[in-house]
Every structure is written in structure tokens, then in C-alpha cells.
Amino acid sequence: MTGKTLLDIRGVHTFYGNIQALNGVDVTVNDGEIVALIGANGAGKSTLMMTIFGAPRARSGKIVFAGTDITQLPTHEIARLRIAQSPEGRRIFPRMTVLENLQMGASLDKMKHFDEDVEKVFVLFPRLKERIDQRGGTLSGGEQQMLSIGRALMARPKLLLLDEPSLGLAPLVVKQIFDAIRELNRTQGLTVFLVEQNAFGALKLATRGYVMVNGNVTMSGTGKQLLADPDVRAAYLEGGRH
């Protein structure tokens, strides 16, 4: 099922000014996998996501995507290698309509496959089709998340990065979104790397998972292994704090 290494993060250190946010992180994402990164608030999960995209840049270490070293590339060139992202806080364009938001996602291909791809997104998220001419800012949180993922998919990514897709959403909507991610992975073989606080949902979805604490990856394994691990259960699944 899983193929060769698609994204390889080796010993990445990231700083905000003098404050160290990532302390030598090693993460690997293989072709066709769903990889989840879980951890508490401030563990550095989102920082890792943003470091992959070059803002902030890793101070040391190496990030290789499909054989290309992307550590020093500017953000938009990283995106052009077909890494798409649904960023933290969704970051849709509030005054633009749903359709225009999706167009922005397709700007890499100069809209060549737009009609075809937009239909695929609408099959995945029928809600978006209903809201097609509505401004992004007037959508509900769940719809905005769908739009954010849909916009990322318009770029025909090889790797989809999702930063907290379940944040602030109702359980039913979270389930819809996780189902959609699973569907994408199963039918199209899309590789997904997601960061989540919702550890249970994320690990159930994921092929493999990483646990991050204070800028370090402390544990890794398949989703099932981590779900069964007593430390993980105590820290993230049964309401405890480490």
C-alpha cells in the first residue's frame, strides 16, 4: 500500500527569534499514507507545518520533498511542487465567493483542469456547491474548512497538509471532514499529513502517527499502536495532562 518516501524531515530546528520551537524533528511521510501528528497546545505542531512551507524557515536540518530539497525555497515555489495546505485558521478569502476561492486554488495550473476538478470537489463536499456564489466570510466554520480543503485540492497536490481541520467544529462536521479525507486517500491515493489536537479521531484515521511534546517527536508508530499505547491514552485520549 505505502510506497517510497514522499516527505522527509530530518533534524529540523526552527526558532521564533531566540525562542526555539522545534528541536530536531524527524518525520517521514510515505506515498499514499495518512500521517497524523498529535500533541498538546504549543508543542510545535503548527510550527512544523509552517516550516515545511518555509515560513518560518528551518535554522538547521533538512526537508526533502519527492527528491527536492525544499528547506531554502520560498513558500510559493514549495507550493508549486504540489504540496497543498489547508492552513491553521483555514485562511479562506472572505470577500471572494466560494467559486473564486476554488479558482485561486487552481491558479498553479492556469485553470487548465478547473471544470473537472471543481466537480470533484463538489462531489466530495456537496455543501460547497450549494454555497457556490456565497462569500467565503459568510460560510459557517465547517463550510469554511471544507472550502479550505477543497481549495487545496484544486492544485492537484501530491501531498496535502492539514492543520487542525477539526478545530472549533461540531462532532458531526468533524466526522464529515475526516470521512472526506479517508475517501480521498482511498480512492485517489492522496498522501495526507495532518496535525491534530483531536488525537482519537486523527489516529483512527491515520496509517501512522507521531506524538510531539515541546518541539520534539517523542513517539511514533502506526495509528493502532499509538491508540493502544498507555502513555498516549493517558496524555491525549483520556483527558489527562502529561
Add this chain to the structure above:
Amino acid sequence: MTTTVSTERGSVAAPVKRAFREALYAGLISFGMFVLIVGLKTDQNIRNELVLEPRWGLLAIVVALTMFGRFAYVAWLQPFMARQKLADTVTGLMPASVTSRFFRLPYFIAALVIMVALYVVSGSLDGWLGAELAGYARFLRALALIYALASVFYYYRAFIHDHFSALGITVMIVYPVFVVLTLALLTGSMAGGFQGSLKWVDNFGIQILIYVMLAWGLNIVVGLAGLLDLGYVAFYAVGAYAYALLGTHYGLSFWILLPAAGCMAAFWGIILGFPVLRLRGDYLAIVTLAFGEIIRMVLINWRVVTNGSAGISGIPKVSFFGLISFDVSAPNYISKVFDIAQSGAYYKIFLYYLILALALLTAFVTVRLRRMPVGRAWEALREDEIACRSLGINTTTTKLTAFATGAMFGGFAGSFFAARQGFVSPESFVFLESAIILAIVVLGGMGSLVGIAVAAAVMIGGTEILRELDFLKVVFGPDFTPELYRMLLFGVAMVVVMVWKPRGFVSNREPTAFLKERKAVSGSFTKEGHG
């Protein structure tokens, strides 16, 4: 029964009581504000000493007017508007029930009759009524004209709303013809029509269109790309000086220098763009403000080239692609070519159509660009820069193209300005110009071409009309110069628009993309989305 009556009375009495209180406060505040500004005036007496001249009467009038205004607003207007809010608001500007009572056919006919009658006898008004009453009669005539026009707009509001752009362009195209023909009818000769049209075509038409074009150009930077630029006038100056210098020194034609001036302004747009790439909002505004001042300072101090504050004069006129000249001494001067009477009006009318074409080009390019990847990227950049980058958009080039495109149109307008004035000096490119252009963009609604055009027409036309209001001298005394109050007009307009429509006159953004089946799906669902 009794209780209902008493509450009824209570609700009627309350606003009046409140209005008295608020009028008192307003009077106190206005007294505090105006006691020094209006109440006292410094003057020189015969021995050249500075003396204070009290103007308590005027102060009392101002305070009384403020108090009455506040009283009327709280006691009558507020409850009235609250009632009207419940009524029909579909018509937009005012509820239909109010306006249909205000615009009635008999009133319209009466206004038309008064207007026509006063225009017919306008020559002999002074003789019949004396200067003072004639002034009032002209004021009445202006009011009747405005009322009649407003009535027409009101009756055809649905049609106007649906075809606003087409109607606007048509009006702009026929405007000089209309002015010339009307004045020819009034004066009884074609020559008189042309001569009289100078003021209307030049002061109103060209002046407004220059600002429309500048505001549309700035709109690309501020309205679409969301980069707050307070130094836009710099590019206007670059364009004007490019034409002035190259035209006077090398005798190159306007039609060669127009694109050259645009390119040069675009080049300076990129020069400005580079250092401010990382800035946004307030910081960007300050740096662009400084840039505008730097350009002006260079123009003042680089005397060898720019002739300093004295400016450059004798800038060549534009010709009709070299075929027809507007220079009286030239062999192909227009009146020789067509064998008609000499008049300066031909050149002004030609310039009017030139700036109209340039402005429409700006609008056309803006409309087209918005539907293209670069225009979409501008708008996305305004919304969220980080999201843009993560979608693979190069924000550096996007910003630079926005600066360059906006600056290019500023440069076009600048070279037109130089050709029209025949003279440029740094005086014309002060910060106030940038501020006015930006104010027009903000008042009109950022990103909306129609709104900006309306705002420019109202603001610039309004300030020009102030020059025409000579009858106000009858009211306020011969020293009164209405054009000094044009900034007040800007202030009032800004307050009104910002209270009434905080996002500008036309605040809704027109989407640029639709799917084929959009009408059927979207209409019903967008309404549902509001619930």
C-alpha cells in the same frame, strides 16, 4: 384604555423632552468649539496693529442653528426614520413611501416650468429684480433644475440601476455635444455655444475625468491589491514631467510620449514597490507618503532639469494624431482644415474625449484584469497574503505588478495633465492631491469602478460648483468666497458616507466567476444562507 393613551403620549413626549436636553448639550458644545473660531476674529487696524474683533452675533447664529438642528434631528427626524425603517427599503436610497411623496408629477411639472421660465428671462433678471433678488432667482432656478433631474432619476431608477454603466458612458460621450448645443440655443449662435462650453467642458468635464482616471488607477493598488498608497500623486508627477521635459526639449509628439510616460511611471512604481514589499497597512502608508514627498522635493530642488518651483511652461499641445493641430499658427489648424471660426473650445472638447478615452481604457483594463489570474491574485492578496503564498502565488511579483499597473495609469493621467495645462510645477503634486484621490477611492467604495466614478463626479464637480455659487455672496456678504469651503465639502461627504455606508458608496464586491448553472442554484441558496 387609559394606560394605552398615556403610553402613547409618553412615547410622543419623550423625544421632544430628550430633544430639548440634547439641543442644550449641542449648543454648549458648539459654543465651546466656535467661541474662538467664529466668535473672535483678528484684524489689522489703520495703525497696522492686530486687534480682536468680536462677532457675537454670528456666534449666536451658529450656536442657535446647531441647537435647532439637533432638536429637529432628535425630535422629528429620528422618530420619522425609525418609522420609515419599517416601511419599504427596497428602493435603496430612501424608502419608497417617502420619496414617492416627495417626487410627484405636479411638482415636477411646476419645477420644469419655473426652470424654463427663469432661463428664458435670465438675461433681463438683473434689470427687473435688482442684483440681490436676481441672485435668489438664480438659486431658485438651480434648485428647480436639481429637483427636476432628481425626479427623472427617481422615476427611472429601476432602469438606471440596471443599465448604470452603459448610461454613464453614454452621458459622458454626449456631454460636450449637449453642452454646446444647449448653449448655442440659449445664445442663438454656434460660436456662442462653443465659447460658452469652455467652462463646462474644461472645469467640469475634464477636471472630473482626470480625477476619475486617477482614482481608477489608484483603485488597482488600494482597492484591488489592498496596498494603502498615500503617495500616488508621485506617479502623476512622473508622467507630467516626463511629457513636459521630453515634449519641450525634444519636440516629441504626445502620442509617443503618452506610452513613454506610462512606462516611466510604471518603472517608478516598481522602484517604490521593492523596498515596501514586506510592509502592509500603516507602515506601507507612511513609506508611500514619504515617497510622494521625495519626488516633489526632487522636482523642486533639481533646478537644472526641472526648473524648480518655477515649473516648465510652453508644453506642446496634443494634436489629433498629427493630422489636425490645435495650434493657431500651425498650417493644419482645425479651423483652417474645416473652414470654421477660430475657438479655443475645439481643443478643450478634443481633450475631453481624450481623457474620456484614457479613463475608459483604465476601466476596461481593470475589468479585464480582475478576471485574469493576475487580477484574481491581487484581490486574494488583499484578503490574505499568507494563504496566497501557500497557494503558489508569488506575492512579490503580484505586488510589483499592482504598483506598476496603478502607477502606469497615474503616468498616463499625468502626461495628459501636462498637455492640458501647458505648464507643470511641483505645486500641482502636493500631498493633498494624493489625499483627495484616496478619499475618492474610499468614498466610492474600494474596488468599485462605478462607485469611484460617482464619488469623483460628486466631490470634484461639487468643489467646482462652489465656484459658481455667487449668489451666496448676497447672503454672506461680498467677502464670502465659496470655493474656500471645498475641503469642508470633502469632510461633510466623508462623514455622511461613513455613517451611512461605512464601506463606501458601492460596497458590494462584484464576483468575477460564475458556473453555467449559477442562476438556478445560487439565488435560492444565498438567501437561505442569511438565516
